Amino acid sequence: MNMPDASSLTGFANNPLDRRSHLREDAAAIEALKATGHVLVFSMDKPVAKQGADGLDALFSSADAQTLGVAPDLYLGLLAGRGVYAGITALDEEALKARGLAVVDLRSLALQRALSPERLAMLGQARAMLNWHATHTHCARCGTPTDIAQAGFRRECPRCHAQHFPRTDPVVIMLVVHEGKCLLGRKSVFPPGMHSCLAGFLEPGETIEEAVRRETLEEAGIRTGRVVYHASQPWPMPFAQLMIGCFAQGLNADITLDDQELESARWYDVEECRALLERSAPDGQTGPAHFAIAHLLIRAFVDGQCPF
Numbered sequence: 001m002n003m004p005d006a007s008s009l010t011g012f013a014n015n016p017l018d019r020r021s022h023l024r025e026d027a028a029a030i031e032a033l034k035a036t037g038h039v040l041v042f043s044m045d046k047p048v049a050k051q052g053a054d055g056l057d058a059l060f061s062s063a064d065a066q067t068l069g070v071a072p073d074l075y076l077g078l079l080a081g082r083g084v085y086a087g088i089t090a091l092d093e094e095a096l097k098a099r100g101l102a103v104v105d106l107r108s109l110a111l112q113r114a115l116s117p118e119r120l121a122m123l124g125q126a127r128a129m130l131n132w133h134a135t136h137t138h139c140a141r142c143g144t145p146t147d148i149a150q151a152g153f154r155r156e157c158p159r160c161h162a163q164h165f166p167r168t169d170p171v172v173i174m175l176v177v178h179e180g181k182c183l184l185g186r187k188s189v190f191p192p193g194m195h196s197c198l199a200g201f202l203e204p205g206e207t208i209e210e211a212v213r214r215e216t217l218e219e220a221g222i223r224t225g226r227v228v229y230h231a232s233q234p235w236p237m238p239f240a241q242l243m244i245g246c247f248a249q250g251l252n253a254d255i256t257l258d259d260q261e262l263e264s265a266r267w268y269d270v271e272e273c274r275a276l277l278e279r280s281a282p283d284g285q286t287g288p289a290h291f292a293i294a295h296l297l298i299r300a301f302v303d304g305q306c307p308f
């Protein structure tokens with residue numbers, strides 16, 4: 001049996017959809033599949049779910065989606081041969097709740113393990129795509145309103161004919177290790193008590209290793225040597241990002257904090273990290289949520305899987 005990728009252990013991974021990208025060219029086939037298809041319904045940026053036999057279920061039939069005022073213009077892929085689409089309901093949260101439906105943000109669904117990993121992954125893809133459409137309605141080259149093409153995987157400008165594609169922004173996230181301890185920091189936007197890996201956007205013209213070294217030096221004043229890729233995670237909140245998880249070898253111990261970026265940062269030993277992950281730290285500090293790639297990186301460090 002093959003070992004699963006480390007990436008498959010992160011939330012929003014394991015998307016079961018067969019994207020069948022050639023189908024996107026065939027507007028008639030995409031339309032025909034709708035009749036028997038499933039629809040992922042969003043209320044603004046929150047998924048809508050119904051109470052199923054085994055808890056919440058996020059797949060609506062086309063007929064049900066229609067009663068919620070959803071125009072499922074976005075095709076995501078095939079699930080067991082049936083089309084899966086996404087759309088935004090015209091009803092407000094109160095009206096949805098009055099129909100017995102749940103409206104829960106994606107982070108809470110992940111945190112509460114309210115849906116299977118596969119359903120969560122599909123919702124992540126849908127959220128990222130819907131958000132891209134909502135924020136890219138006009139041509140970036142000439143300002144003209146653009147049209148949806150390729151079942152939602154492209155937008156086209158009717159004036160200058162520019163084509164625009166859904167974007168994913170790469171983010172490096174790294175566990176810096178030095179003399180048996182790892183560096184964790186805290187941003188002010190984190191939930192109370194939470195400490196996690198350093199992270200930052202990869203900039204144009206950088207390799208992954210260069211971005212890891214730059215961010216670590218900028219945020220904490222730590223120089224780094226070897227950088228080793230560990231796993232990645234699609235992260236749909238608020239925009240489509242790809243988290244690129246790495247271990248980095250710290251070369252100095254003295255931290256110089258960038259207090260614009262971090263509230264605090266320090267070195268944690270294995271036992272302290274274990275307590276953060278298990279939420280048993282005596283001072284109430286916690287680690288990143290179970291579905292975040294930062295959790296996976298810290299877990300690997302605790303389990304002795306860090307390469308240095």
Ligand SMILES: [Zn+2]
Nearest residue numbers: 139142157160
């Ligand atoms: Zn244009």
